[in-house]
Amino acid sequence: MQTLTDAQRELWNSDGYLHLEGALSPEQVRFFSDEMDRIRGIPGYEPDPNPELPMGHYSWQDHAPDPTVGGFMDRRELLTYGQEFIDLVDASPIFDLIVDIMGTNIMLSMTQAIERPPSEKFPGYTHTDGGESLRMIRPVPNSPPIALKAMYLLTDVTEEDTGNLTVFPGSHTRQIPFGGERTMTPYSPGAAQLMGKAGDVYLFPHSLWHGPAKNLGQQSRKVLLYNYCQLWVRTYDGDALPHVGQKCTARQRRLLGDLGYDFRPGSYFYVPRDQDDVILNAAG
Numbered sequence: 001m002q003t004l005t006d007a008q009r010e011l012w013n014s015d016g017y018l019h020l021e022g023a024l025s026p027e028q029v030r031f032f033s034d035e036m037d038r039i040r041g042i043p044g045y046e047p048d049p050n051p052e053l054p055m056g057h058y059s060w061q062d063h064a065p066d067p068t069v070g071g072f073m074d075r076r077e078l079l080t081y082g083q084e085f086i087d088l089v090d091a092s093p094i095f096d097l098i099v100d101i102m103g104t105n106i107m108l109s110m111t112q113a114i115e116r117p118p119s120e121k122f123p124g125y126t127h128t129d130g131g132e133s134l135r136m137i138r139p140v141p142n143s144p145p146i147a148l149k150a151m152y153l154l155t156d157v158t159e160e161d162t163g164n165l166t167v168f169p170g171s172h173t174r175q176i177p178f179g180g181e182r183t184m185t186p187y188s189p190g191a192a193q194l195m196g197k198a199g200d201v202y203l204f205p206h207s208l209w210h211g212p213a214k215n216l217g218q219q220s221r222k223v224l225l226y227n228y229c230q231l232w233v234r235t236y237d238g239d240a241l242p243h244v245g246q247k248c249t250a251r252q253r254r255l256l257g258d259l260g261y262d263f264r265p266g267s268y269f270y271v272p273r274d275q276d277d278v279i280l281n282a283a284g
């Protein structure tokens with residue numbers, strides 16, 4: 001399995017994110033981009049932006065799901081849409097690097113496809129993932145993260161304000177004061193709008209302040225997100241396993257929460273004895 005270079009490790013520790021180029025081939029970019037257009041026409045889960053729901057994140061979206069190709073989309077549970085979505089879960093080399101960063105005791109926690117069309121109205125937003133709870137917890141520098149995201153770009157994002165992922169470098173270990181009068185936005189001091197090409201991936205822990213900038217460009221910005229967590233945290237997506245289990249390798253099944261025996265209360269205390277063997281074996 002590949003590991004981070006020393007330079008990548010240093011950047012990960014200091015800035016709290018990595019930008020890796022060419023993680024997807026041009027054919028994969030085209031495929032997943034077309035798939036996003038296809039699955040838009042299939043019923044599937046998208047969060048309701050209704051602000052009465054107790055889900056603060058979604059009230060910031062200021063968007064409802066849109067059936068029109070090119071419109072806003074926030075589709076979840078991607079593994080149900082085909083083998084290619086399953087195989088991205090542990091595709092090398094990005095999965096190798098995730099294991100190097102997090103260790104082997106991990107699982108997939110959520111998948112998501114987001115499309116952000118050009119809009120004069122959408123102001124962007126920033127947050128940490130895991131909501132108010134995880135935000136209180138700052139891992140010590142160089143600790144493996146509790147949870148991490150891989151964001152695959154399916155569109156070039158080479159200018160500011162084209163739906164860029166915006167990050168506050170270093171905020172994964174240094175809490176940013178917020179609340180009260182102070183609202184962090186992608187335009188607050190310390191924010192960096194990332195550039196990238198279709199096929200690139202950003203890795204960042206849930207504790208890093210981040211979010212989308214405005215999209216004042218000409219095209220909709222499409223991304224896929226695959227989230228991973230330490231095994232005891234468990235998935236916060238729907239339960240994909242019963243639908244896709246038969247199409248998975250042993251490693252993919254483990255990453256989807258199959259511990260190799262029927263889950264029972266207390267199972268999360270210790271990892272299965274064969275965890276390293278399963279996670280380090282791509283062919284499994």
Ligand SMILES: O=C(O)CCC(=O)C(=O)O
Pocket residue numbers: 114116129149163164165210211212213225
């Ligand atoms: O860039 C986006 O559209 C949203 C990304 C984000 O905020 C997240 O991954 O939590």
